Amino acid sequence: MSSEAVTRIRIGGTAGTDPYEVLVGRRLLGELGGLIGEKAKRVAVVHPEALAETGDALRADLADQGYEAIAIQVPNAEEAKTAEVAAYCWKALGQSGFTRTDVIVGVGGGATTDLAGFVAATWLRGVRWIAVPTTVLAMVDAAVGGKTGINTAEGKNLVGAFHPPAGVLCDLAALDSLPVNDYVSGLAEVIKAGFIADPVILDLIESDPQAARTPSGPHTAELIERSIRVKADVVSSDLKESGPREILNYGHTLGHAIEKNERYKWRHGAAVSVGMHFAAELGRLAGRLDDATADRHRTVLASVGLPLHYRYDQWPKLLETMKVDKKSRGDLLRFIVLDGLARPTVLEGPDPAVLLAAYGEVGE
Numbered sequence: 303m304s305s306e307a308v309t310r311i312r313i314g315g316t317a318g319t320d321p322y323e324v325l326v327g328r329r330l331l332g333e334l335g336g337l338i339g340e341k342a343k344r345v346a347v348v349h350p351e352a353l354a355e356t357g358d359a360l361r362a363d364l365a366d367q368g369y370e371a372i373a374i375q376v377p378n379a380e381e382a383k384t385a386e387v388a389a390y391c392w393k394a395l396g397q398s399g400f401t402r403t404d405v406i407v408g409v410g411g412g413a414t415t416d417l418a419g420f421v422a423a424t425w426l427r428g429v430r431w432i433a434v435p436t437t438v439l440a441m442v443d444a445a446v447g448g449k450t451g452i453n454t455a456e457g458k459n460l461v462g463a464f465h466p467p468a469g470v471l472c473d474l475a476a477l478d479s480l481p482v483n484d485y486v487s488g489l490a491e492v493i494k495a496g497f498i499a500d501p502v503i504l505d506l507i508e509s510d511p512q513a514a515r516t517p518s519g520p521h522t523a524e525l526i527e528r529s530i531r532v533k534a535d536v537v538s539s540d541l542k543e544s545g546p547r548e549i550l551n552y553g554h555t556l557g558h559a560i561e562k563n564e565r566y567k568w569r570h571g572a573a574v575s576v577g578m579h580f581a582a583e584l585g586r587l588a589g590r591l592d593d594a595t596a597d598r599h600r601t602v603l604a605s606v607g608l609p610l611h612y613r614y615d616q617w618p619k620l621l622e623t624m625k626v627d628k629k630s631r632g633d634l635l636r637f638i639v640l641d642g643l644a645r646p647t648v649l650e651g652p653d654p655a656v657l658l659a660a661y662g663e664v665g666e
């Protein structure tokens with residue numbers, strides 16, 4: 303992709319929502335005015351502390367365009383995904399006289415876009431919002447598809463709403479300032495997209511795992527675009543997770559339990575990496591997944607520096623948390639596993655002994 307090229311990926315409107323586009327390229331902020339539209343008088347730019355300069359520059363730019371623009375700074379990472387921070391944002395919107403035709407812009411990683419989208423979903427029962435993701439993870443996953451939400455002490459993303467954005471602007475230049483740990487964490491969702499739907503992603507990463515760890519790698523734009531297309535296909539047919547969308551939760555049942563156990567101090571991608579290792583072992587032990595594909599999880603995740611293991615002694619607590627996973631139905635635990643490469647399926651009510659054996663491969 304040349305530095306000027308812009309790729310547009312369409313997300314179909316389902317469940318009564320409007321379609322929208324995900325743009326991938328550079329220097330995309332010129333698109334913002336068009337997305338905000340003429341009806342808006344006020345724009346609120348929600349950004350994390352780490353992007354204070356970006357947030358304020360954006361606010362100033364929007365003010366120059368004639369909007370009453372405010373910046374709402376929120377904490378970095380998961381500390382932003384709380385009821386208290388949501389209430390702080392509602393207060394800022396109330397004090398600025400934010401109406402139903404006004405627009406929220408969420409600029410940041412997935413934690414920020416999840417929060418900004420949730421605030422947009424709840425303010426006046428729903429206002430328009432635009433996502434400007436600045437991490438790999440937010441570009442390929444969090445900002446796309448309309449799942450918004452916050453965490454509670456009891457679990458990850460337990461409060462939220464389906465509220466798709468009006469558009470998503472993935473400016474690849476934002477990735478240059480991202481710490482390598484955060485860059486790599488996002489690769490977990492890229493690799494997830496590879497295992498559940500697009501194995502070319504895995505081939506590209508395996509061809510040079512070190513290059514895949516940096517934004518200057520030769521396949522960065524292609525990896526991001528392929529992953530977005532996987533997500534776009536799924537959410538375009540099942541916005542509200544009535545079935546097919548569950549495949550995007552591959553690795554998340556254990557991953558979310560680890561995040562809660564770590565009081566949300568682990569990066570989401572790192573937890574999902576361990577969770578995918580677990581799901582692969584579960585698939586293998588349940589007689590679904592071939593050895594080669596299960597082993598490939600370990601090699602590709604480890605090759606980019608993602609973790610495979612977690613504390614063995616925590617299993618009883620993790621199991622309790624997994625029981626309230628959103629995919630559970632009553633007492634029935636449900637996991638996404640693979641029947642083969644790019645063949646995701648649901649495993650319902652696995653034998654507890656098989657679950658423990660799978661965790662035996664993951665625990666250390």
Ligand SMILES: NC(=O)c1ccc[n+]([C@@H]2O[C@H](COP(=O)([O-])OP(=O)(O)OC[C@H]3O[C@@H](n4cnc5c(N)ncnc54)[C@H](O)[C@@H]3O)[C@@H](O)[C@H]2O)c1
Nearest residue numbers: 350352378379411412413436437439443444449479480570
């Ligand atoms: N809604 C969804 O469908 C969906 C999908 C996947 C993940 N998520 C959520 O996304 C979150 C994880 O997102 P994440 O991995 O982007 O982490 P994050 O949002 O916590 O960002 C990681 C850190 O990087 C900082 N940062 C962001 N962009 C930066 C940049 N360009 N330069 C420098 N620093 C920058 C952030 O302030 C933060 O400190 C989790 O809460 C997860 O649950 C949601």
Ligand SMILES: O=C(O)C(=O)C[C@@H](O)[C@H](O)[C@H](O)COP(=O)(O)O
Nearest residue numbers: 443447449458459547550551554628
């Ligand atoms: O978009 C989805 O659907 C996903 O499951 C994508 C996940 O990567 C993401 O972490 C999502 O927020 C998890 O959703 P949850 O409903 O399990 O909280």
Ligand SMILES: [Zn+2]
Nearest residue numbers: 443491570574
């Ligand atoms: Zn995720």
